[in-house]
Amino acid sequence: MVNGANNIVLAVRSLARKPGFTLLAAATLGLGIGATTAIFSLVENVLLNPLPFKNPNQLCTVWQQTATGQQLGISELDLDDYKPHV
Numbered sequence: 001m002v003n004g005a006n007n008i009v010l011a012v013r014s015l016a017r018k019p020g021f022t023l024l025a026a027a028t029l030g031l032g033i034g035a036t037t038a039i040f041s042l043v044e045n046v047l048l049n050p051l052p053f054k055n056p057n058q059l060c061t062v063w064q065q066t067a068t069g070q071q072l073g074i075s076e077l078d079l080d081d082y083k084p085h086v
Contacts (some may be wrong), residue, residue, distance in 0.1 A: 015022040020022045053059065062079060074082075 048058065051059075062074055062082065064074050064078070065071055
């Protein structure tokens with residue numbers, strides 16, 4: 001137990017002697033842990049969790065196209081008009 005306490009004291013003294021290195025090491029660890037957490041959260045929510053819909057494989061996008069080729073979204077009333085044709 002005494003040897004472990006001596007190691008901790010030695011480590012703290014070494015870090016206190018070089019505050020620039022200590023700050024750089026802490027910042028590097030913080031950025032690494034933060035980036036890893038952000039990427040894992042993104043992967044989990046986008047790839048691992050299922051979509052919050054009953055049949056996500058049946059989702060589709062509906063739009064209308066103008067004469068110039070521009071794609072526009074449609075309103076719910078227009079969508080109701082298209083439903084009997086699907």
